Amino acid sequence: MAVYKRTYKPYSGELTANWTRFAILPRYSLATLFDSKILIGLLLVSLLPFLVAATIIYLTNNPVARTLIGLRGESILSIDNRFFFQLLKIQGSLAFLITAWIGPGLVSPDLTNNALPLYLCRPFSRVEYVLGKLSVLVLLLSLVTWIPDLLLYGLQAELEGNSWFTKNLSIAGAIVLGSLLWITVQSLLALALSAWVKWRIAASGLMFAIFFVAAGFGEAFNQVLRTYWGHTINLVYLINEVWADLFGVPTAVSFSRRIGDPRSLSVPVGIAWAILLGVCGLCLLLLNRRLTAREVVR
Amino acid sequence: MRSIIELENLHVALGGRPILKGLNGSLRGRAVGLLGPNGAGKSTLINTLLGFHAPSSGTARLFGRDIRSDIHSLRRQIGYMPENDSFIAGMSGVRFVRYMAELAGLPPNQAMERAHEAFFYVGLGEARYRDVNGYSLGMKQLAKLAQAIAHGPKLLFLDEPTNGLDPPARARMINLIREIRDTEDMHIVLSSHLLRDVEECCDEVLILKDGAVAALSNLEEERKTNKKFLELETVGAGAAFTEALEQLGCECASFGTGKYRLVLPVGIQIQQIYAVAANHHVEMRRMNYRRDSLEDIFLKAMQPAMGAA
Amino acid sequence: MAYRADELIVFENVSKFYGDVLGVNRVSLTIGPGVTSLVGPNGSGKTTLMNLMTGLIWPTKGAVRVLGLTAHDPERFFRLVGYCTQFDSFARGLTGREFVYDTLRLHGMTHKEAVERTAESLERVNMTEAADRKVAAYSKGMRQRVRLAQSISHHPRVLVLDEPLNGLDPMARAESMALFSTLGKEGMHVIISSHILHEVDRISDQVILLNSGYVVAEGQIQGVRDEVKEHPMQIMVRCSLPGLMAAKLFAQDHIMEAKLHADGRGMLIRTRDAGRFYTQLHEIVLEGDIELEAVAPADDDVNSVYQYLIGSEGATV
Numbered sequence A: 001m002a003v004y005k006r007t008y009k010p011y012s013g014e015l016t017a018n019w020t021r022f023a024i025l026p027r028y029s030l031a032t033l034f035d036s037k038i039l040i041g042l043l044l045v046s047l048l049p050f051l052v053a054a055t056i057i058y059l060t061n062n063p064v065a066r067t068l069i070g071l072r073g074e075s076i077l078s079i080d081n082r083f084f085f086q087l088l089k090i091q092g093s094l095a096f097l098i099t100a101w102i103g104p105g106l107v108s109p110d111l112t113n114n115a116l117p118l119y120l121c122r123p124f125s126r127v128e129y130v131l132g133k134l135s136v137l138v139l140l141l142s143l144v145t146w147i148p149d150l151l152l153y154g155l156q157a158e159l160e161g162n163s164w165f166t167k168n169l170s171i172a173g174a175i176v177l178g179s180l181l182w183i184t185v186q187s188l189l190a191l192a193l194s195a196w197v198k199w200r201i202a203a204s205g206l207m208f209a210i211f212f213v214a215a216g217f218g219e220a221f222n223q224v225l226r227t228y229w230g231h232t233i234n235l236v237y238l239i240n241e242v243w244a245d246l247f248g249v250p251t252a253v254s255f256s257r258r259i260g261d262p263r264s265l266s267v268p269v270g271i272a273w274a275i276l277l278g279v280c281g282l283c284l285l286l287l288n289r290r291l292t293a294r295e296v297v298r
Numbered sequence B: 001m002r003s004i005i006e007l008e009n010l011h012v013a014l015g016g017r018p019i020l021k022g023l024n025g026s027l028r029g030r031a032v033g034l035l036g037p038n039g040a041g042k043s044t045l046i047n048t049l050l051g052f053h054a055p056s057s058g059t060a061r062l063f064g065r066d067i068r069s070d071i072h073s074l075r076r077q078i079g080y081m082p083e084n085d086s087f088i089a090g091m092s093g094v095r096f097v098r099y100m101a102e103l104a105g106l107p108p109n110q111a112m113e114r115a116h117e118a119f120f121y122v123g124l125g126e127a128r129y130r131d132v133n134g135y136s137l138g139m140k141q142l143a144k145l146a147q148a149i150a151h152g153p154k155l156l157f158l159d160e161p162t163n164g165l166d167p168p169a170r171a172r173m174i175n176l177i178r179e180i181r182d183t184e185d186m187h188i189v190l191s192s193h194l195l196r197d198v199e200e201c202c203d204e205v206l207i208l209k210d211g212a213v214a215a216l217s218n219l220e221e222e223r224k225t226n227k228k229f230l231e232l233e234t235v236g237a238g239a240a241f242t243e244a245l246e247q248l249g250c251e252c253a254s255f256g257t258g259k260y261r262l263v264l265p266v267g268i269q270i271q272q273i274y275a276v277a278a279n280h281h282v283e284m285r286r287m288n289y290r291r292d293s294l295e296d297i298f299l300k301a302m303q304p305a306m307g308a309a
Numbered sequence C: 001m002a003y004r005a006d007e008l009i010v011f012e013n014v015s016k017f018y019g020d021v022l023g024v025n026r027v028s029l030t031i032g033p034g035v036t037s038l039v040g041p042n043g044s045g046k047t048t049l050m051n052l053m054t055g056l057i058w059p060t061k062g063a064v065r066v067l068g069l070t071a072h073d074p075e076r077f078f079r080l081v082g083y084c085t086q087f088d089s090f091a092r093g094l095t096g097r098e099f100v101y102d103t104l105r106l107h108g109m110t111h112k113e114a115v116e117r118t119a120e121s122l123e124r125v126n127m128t129e130a131a132d133r134k135v136a137a138y139s140k141g142m143r144q145r146v147r148l149a150q151s152i153s154h155h156p157r158v159l160v161l162d163e164p165l166n167g168l169d170p171m172a173r174a175e176s177m178a179l180f181s182t183l184g185k186e187g188m189h190v191i192i193s194s195h196i197l198h199e200v201d202r203i204s205d206q207v208i209l210l211n212s213g214y215v216v217a218e219g220q221i222q223g224v225r226d227e228v229k230e231h232p233m234q235i236m237v238r239c240s241l242p243g244l245m246a247a248k249l250f251a252q253d254h255i256m257e258a259k260l261h262a263d264g265r266g267m268l269i270r271t272r273d274a275g276r277f278y279t280q281l282h283e284i285v286l287e288g289d290i291e292l293e294a295v296a297p298a299d300d301d302v303n304s305v306y307q308y309l310i311g312s313e314g315a316t317v
Helices: A018-033 A036-060 A062-067 A081-102 A104-112 A116-120 A125-145 A146-160 A169-196 A199-226 A231-233 A235-246 A269-290 B044-047 B067-077 B093-103 B108-122 B137-149 B167-182 B195-201 B219-225 B238-250 B270-279 B294-302 C046-053 C074-080 C098-108 C111-124 C140-152 C170-185 C196-201 C221-228 C242-250 C274-287 C302-309
Strands: B006-016 B019-029 B030-034 B057-062 B079-080 B157-161 B188-193 B204-209 B212-218 B227-234 B251-254 B258-265 B285-290 C007-020 C023-033 C034-039 C061-066 C083-085 C160-161 C189-193 C205-213 C214-219 C233-239 C255-260 C268-271 C292-297
Touching: A018 A125, A018 B093, A036 A062, A036 A081, A036 A125, A036 A146, A081 A104, A081 A125, A081 A146, A081 A169, A081 A199, A081 A235, A104 A116, A104 A125, A104 A169, A104 A199, A116 A125, A125 A146, A125 A169, A125 A269, A125 C196, A146 A169, A169 A235, A169 A269, A199 A231, A199 A235, A231 A235, A235 A269, A235 B238, B006 B044, B019 B044, B019 B057, B019 B204, B019 B212, B030 B044, B030 B195, B044 B057, B044 B157, B044 B188, B057 B067, B067 B079, B067 C140, B079 B137, B093 B108, B108 B137, B137 B157, B137 B167, B167 B188, B167 B195, B167 C302, B188 B195, B195 B294, B204 B294, B212 B219, B212 B294, B219 B294, B227 B270, B238 B251, B238 B258, B238 B270, B270 B285, B270 C233, B270 C274, B270 C292, B285 C274, B294 C023, C007 C046, C023 C046, C023 C205, C023 C214, C034 C046, C034 C170, C034 C196, C034 C302, C046 C061, C046 C160, C046 C189, C074 C083, C083 C140, C098 C111, C098 C140, C111 C140, C140 C160, C140 C170, C170 C189, C170 C196, C196 C302, C205 C221, C205 C302, C214 C221, C214 C302, C221 C302, C233 C242, C233 C274, C242 C255, C242 C274, C268 C274, C274 C292
Parallel strands: B030 B188, B030 B204, B079 B157, B157 B188, C034 C189, C034 C205, C083 C160, C160 C189
Antiparallel strands: B006 B019, B006 B057, B204 B212, B227 B258, B227 B285, B251 B258, B285 C292, C007 C023, C007 C061, C205 C214, C233 C268, C233 C292, C255 C268
């Protein structure tokens, strides 16, 4: 018989590959995030546009079905770039709600509980940390934007035939690129706020403020100075600009359409891109500043 | 014995201020104590060795590998128990340690096994499913130790491990540290303000002062070679007793009530001390030889350097 | 030692409950001037006792009188008492000097007085050089010292210190202990709670042991030790002929046990009567046929008494 005593043993077994480490963060985060009923609710609500759009696509391509439910005449809609553009706009807003809800809780608890040294004393870098946290948001938001949209694209292509698929590839591209841009901007903003604002509710509030209050200011600016440059601080406006350009939809997105009214002109797309990417860069700088293993106070 | 930590003219500046000014030394012990007054640079040294700060010049080596180039892979073999509270919110104890072990590179099922093992090893087996936020201070310290050892490092950095622990918990922690130290191929760097902790666990001591090395001693050797003196605790001793002792030729230092330190000259026996005590009606409650303890080494190191080493 | 009522801190059958949770239960204590150490596991009621003493909370039952005053008389009471808590919080943006100065102004001192006293107390804790830097930039030990400065700055007569050595390096610890000892000798009531038993042991005149909200023992440590009769005194003896020594000791009946050490040069004695043991040991040494190397009480200190009375079951892990 042998008596076994518990002693400490160093580990000398196999290790996981370095580049997969960042994926540990989303795995653990998502496991706990899905405990939240509100999040599940938000996700379900965000999938509603997908369901509605799928129904519309089906009906558009299926005259029999249309008659069955009592719709007369030609197709109600044409499934084209405008359709997907409008869909993305709706999904984009719902995605924003998801980001505002879970974004702030991603980084601030780690900072409050001084967990950064624990992460960074391991073979794990700050870049991997940010990547890991980002992927939580990217994953969830992708599930409600471009992934279902591409499925719809496929559905439409299937139902319409006629090589609709290959003729409209630009739409597919616009879906993916547009979604990813919006996801990136929102997520980075949420992470940066989470890193700088301790209180979750305050960070969520700040996110709303950045998007909507800024929009209000921008409008006021435009009204007062009779110009359109106020739109540059309106992130919602800017992303719509970019999407409109990607989808090839005319950019009549200003709030007033009177001819001759300078406010009906729009911010050039290039500038919109620049500002959005600039915001991303700013967030990365803020994260860089805040995510250190040790605070140095003078 | 190869050296575990080598410091080569290490300079580190933070926020523009030089904190570590040219540290040199080679640490080989199983357990190295890191001591020094506040502001001497202990935390900065640990943070630098962990790779949190880059040296401004010079370098350091862990296990012979340069931290400037290899720190990322070296971290696999390092465990760190921070001084302050450090946790991931909203996780149970074992989940937290599992998470940390996976981040250190362990495959998920191995991480799971070792997390449970680590909890039992530190004595928190019962509490491992509870949320870490609900742990008491002692439990949090043990949980921090668990996350530091779960991925099986070869070098442990322990920063004030007995901070805030009540005496039984402290004794338990010290025992754990000693057990870990005695495991083959394991090395510990213990930074503490409590000389007793360092004395009980460490065989080598690095004392910093003002960002420079004030002393680097091997405690085992010190204990063997230092002068010994006699410590007395008495009841009823007065000036006459002290005089009588000095007449015998002893160097006598008294501190506190009835406490003495004597250096006996050659030829004087304990018996004679007792005779003197009997003559002066002094009861001797304690009498033993002491060698220079860590306290003395430390105080000596703190003196303005006249080539102190 | 007979003290007047206005020289003592008195707890009269005090209990404090926080809802259902017990803080302290039926505590009766008298604390005189000098250094008193407060010892016990985490959660035993030390902080409650200190908060009661400094007037921050009211007892659920019973009365607390500090030098004859209670917190019902805040004007006089709070001038008497200085409290250095274990919590490390400061208002943001202050320098060390401002922190101490502000508190003194709250006491109603004039600007000039406050500046003087601030400088004095900062000097006493060796923080004069760093006093004008922001507290946020301080190390843990420096913050500890600034808090200490604040608690002594208004020259209280009662000083309550909750783990005051936390975060201090060995020299600062020694200096602080010396400071507390001096203050105790000056007639202040210095109450220190600490887990580092051997340190407080060195300077305390009196010790109070708490466990789970009850006072388990109080008084001078030697006296407390003597009273713990279930555990006979353990004394370690190293000599040239331990067997012979043991035989001689056993001639008298106060020895209960002599355990010989494996190396053959020493033993651990358990005796019912330490006084008689020492006397007998003296005689044996003077007889001359055994060479004594060392004699030391093995459990005469706070650490051991703690083990006996509170032990590891008092631990909170």
